[in-house]
């Protein structure tokens with residue numbers, strides 16, 4: 001380690017959900033700061049394009065593009081062993097993949113139009129499979145390779161809704177048919193902070209750190225009442241810029257956070273402060 005405690009030189013980092021909004025951003029950031037990265041995405045059709053885009057800015061020797069189905073422990077184990085085969089070990093796992101119904105225009109059709117009282121249990125089960133069991137399976141697979149190498153670091157991606165309920169006023173669109181952030185998202189993300197504490201407490205003496213990052217409202221073309229409501233309700237008066245995810249992830253992935261374990265770092269512009 002050099003004098004820059006935020007350096008990621010030589011770190012081997014595996015990111016799930018790597019083809020998504022936050023995942024693709026932080027993979028680039030980790031590569032820019034010297035890490036070797038496994039970009040573990042979901043959609044196999046996108047893998048080649050991601051490989052090409054990543055290769056335009058970063059040496060092929062420092063990244064691998066892999067696909068993973070996090071609900072399938074065999075797929076997860078294969079992804080982790082690809083990492084070990086390519087880079088010899090795994091230093092940091094970022095559990096970023098999730099089902100997350102978004103309020104940007106591209107995802108309007110996926111939102112909860114049912115009301116919680118009629119919300120299909122099947123959708124709930126799917127979110128438990130991906131957001132809870134997928135996170136567990138990836139963490140287990142990572143720990144199995146980290147522990148024999150003497151340690152490691154797990155970063156879970158939570159949400160402000162891991163800590164507080166969605167405020168219905170955010171989703172009010174003036175039509176009387178306000179949609180709501182679905183309860184399966186809130187329930188499954190609520191699991192992350194205590195799971196993070198469990199892993200942190202269980203493995204602290206074996207040189208494993210585990211922390212979570214809880215973002216809220218990363219701007220991605222949002223508009224209309226949602227954007228206006230967000231600006232009104234947010235203490236900082238705005239959504240997050242995607243690049244504002246960089247600092248928290250680099251902090252937790254690097255030696256800068258060497259005495260930090262078991263926390264959930266809110267990156268919410270103060271949303272949960274009032």
Ligand SMILES: NC(=O)c1ccc[n+]([C@@H]2O[C@H](COP(=O)([O-])OP(=O)(O)OC[C@H]3O[C@@H](n4cnc5c(N)ncnc54)[C@H](O)[C@@H]3O)[C@@H](O)[C@H]2O)c1
Nearest residue numbers: 017020021022042069070096097098100157159215217218
């Ligand atoms: N964008 C935000 O404003 C925001 C706010 C709070 C929390 N988060 C959290 O940040 C993380 C990333 O969110 P994002 O905004 O980039 O969303 P995103 O939908 O762009 O990315 C999530 C990725 O997870 C992948 N995924 C879904 N199911 C999977 C499965 N079964 N196996 C493997 N991969 C699977 C998807 O393919 C997708 O690429 C999520 O955990 C989300 O809950 C995002």
